[in-house]
Amino acid sequence: MPNVHVAIIGAGGVGKAFISQLAGYATRNPSASLATILISRSSKALVSRDYSPLNLNSWSQDLASAAATAPLAYPTEALEFLKAAPGPVILVDNTSDESLAKSYPLFLSNGIHIVTPNKKGFSSDIGLWKDIYAAAANGGNPKGGYVFHEATVGAGLPVLSTLKELVETGDKIEKIEGIFSGTMSFLFNSFAPLDGNNGGKGFAACVKEAQQLGYTEPDPRDDLNGLDVARKLTILARLSGLEVASPTSFPIQSLIPGPLESAKSADEFLEGLGAFDGDMTKIKEEAEAKGAVVRYVGSLNVETKEVKVGLQTFDKGSSIAGLKGSDNIISFYTERYGGNPLIVQGAGAGADVTAMGVLGDLIKVLQRL
Numbered sequence: 571m572p573n574v575h576v577a578i579i580g581a582g583g584v585g586k587a588f589i590s591q592l593a594g595y596a597t598r599n600p601s602a603s604l605a606t607i608l609i610s611r612s613s614k615a616l617v618s619r620d621y622s623p624l625n626l627n628s629w630s631q632d633l634a635s636a637a638a639t640a641p642l643a644y645p646t647e648a649l650e651f652l653k654a655a656p657g658p659v660i661l662v663d664n665t666s667d668e669s670l671a672k673s674y675p676l677f678l679s680n681g682i683h684i685v686t687p688n689k690k691g692f693s694s695d696i697g698l699w700k701d702i703y704a705a706a707a708n709g710g711n712p713k714g715g716y717v718f719h720e721a722t723v724g725a726g727l728p729v730l731s732t733l734k735e736l737v738e739t740g741d742k743i744e745k746i747e748g749i750f751s752g753t754m755s756f757l758f759n760s761f762a763p764l765d766g767n768n769g770g771k772g773f774a775a776c777v778k779e780a781q782q783l784g785y786t787e788p789d790p791r792d793d794l795n796g797l798d799v800a801r802k803l804t805i806l807a808r809l810s811g812l813e814v815a816s817p818t819s820f821p822i823q824s825l826i827p828g829p830l831e832s833a834k835s836a837d838e839f840l841e842g843l844g845a846f847d848g849d850m851t852k853i854k855e856e857a858e859a860k861g862a863v864v865r866y867v868g869s870l871n872v873e874t875k876e877v878k879v880g881l882q883t884f885d886k887g888s889s890i891a892g893l894k895g896s897d898n899i900i901s902f903y904t905e906r907y908g909g910n911p912l913i914v915q916g917a918g919a920g921a922d923v924t925a926m927g928v929l930g931d932l933i934k935v936l937q938r939l
């Protein structure tokens with residue numbers, strides 16, 4: 571196998587975990603002959619100008635030292651650097667940068683492979699999705715690089731690979747439904763547990779607890795507005811053959827009360843949220859009166875072309891109601907599996923499991939070189 575060059579952009583929570591897992595993989599598989607040639611944060615970068623491998627054990631200190639330079643400008647400077655590498659290049663985008671995602675078609679059409687947990691490229695405008703796949707080797711361009719983005723849905727869980735395999739083997743997707751947000755999963759499992767007893771906590775207290783435990787985004791409104799789940803549904807819908815125009819082209823139930831939409835900060839929002847506890851308690855109690863629980867779910871129906879994200883009630887005996895902690899659950903209803911869906915379930919958020927999905931994709935690229 572040729573010397574394979576890895577360029578890592580984004581070294582935050584997922585990026586750090588990825589670098590550590592990559593170092594372990596490279597040690598266990600010396601024959602993979604991997605050389606990391608770029609590690610970049612927004613403000614600083616380590617660039618191996620002679621394409622010799624960067625040290626994956628001291629990268630963090632090196633990035634803080636005089637060895638670090640300004641990040642390469644995207645896309646032109648980065649593209650020139652990567653194109654000149656003496657062998658295949660895998661670009662790992664561990665950011666949530668939309669402008670970088672818009673450059674994927676350019677990188678791919680120049681033969682650079684991309685693996686990423688960044689949802690922006692695959693869940694924004696349908697035009698970008700089409701451009702990415704048209705430029706990619708696994709989208710019909712024999713001269714393009716491969717693109718994989720398993721961790722954009724369900725972190726390290728095999729969600730997209732399962733869906734692709736169902737479709738490629740000729741099964742017909744009828745419906746996909748599930749809990750796609752670790753944050754929302756944790757919130758509703760603690761606000762409306764199966765036994766109905768959450769110790770009297772209101773919804774706002776549960777949101778604060780989820781934030782303190784690090785489950786939510788720094789600003790919990792980014793979870794509660796439903797857009798993260800809508801982006802995941804958009805990706806699943808497109809892979810199922812539905813041309814969803816954008817993640818806001820279908821109904822999304824936001825859990826941000828109208829009067830708090832203009833809150834100036836996360837703190838101001840959280841302070842005001844308690845005043846709306848009664849609304850959520852009413853929804854919870856109505857579900858309980860029917861022997862059910864309320865959960866925040868996403869679903870898509872291929873036949874009716876309906877995609878939606880929001881609150882739904884589930885019978886207490888159902889697999890969705892029985893979920894624990896911050897787990898995700900994704901049920902695939904297909905012609906082959908009938909009414910007894912194929913279910914993927916487990917941790918769907920967190921740096922280590924997300925990084926695992928990204929490294930798994932990098933290994934898929936290595937297997938194709």
Ligand code: NHO
Pocket residue numbers: 579580581582583584585610611612613641664665666667670687688689721722723724725726750751752753754785786787793798918919920921924
């Ligand atoms: P961080 O910690 O903010 O790190 C991003 C880093 O990228 C920052 O250090 C930033 O400075 C750097 N950066 C941004 N733009 C850059 C640029 N142009 N050049 C260089 N560096 C740049 O974010 P995370 O947590 O590490 O996330 C990284 C990516 O993984 C994001 O796209 C995120 O959406 C994606 N991701 C994360 C998770 C997770 O659990 N952390 C998941 C999936 C994908 O399955 C997970 C999930 O959906 C979580 C969700 N909130 C849920 O279900 O509750």
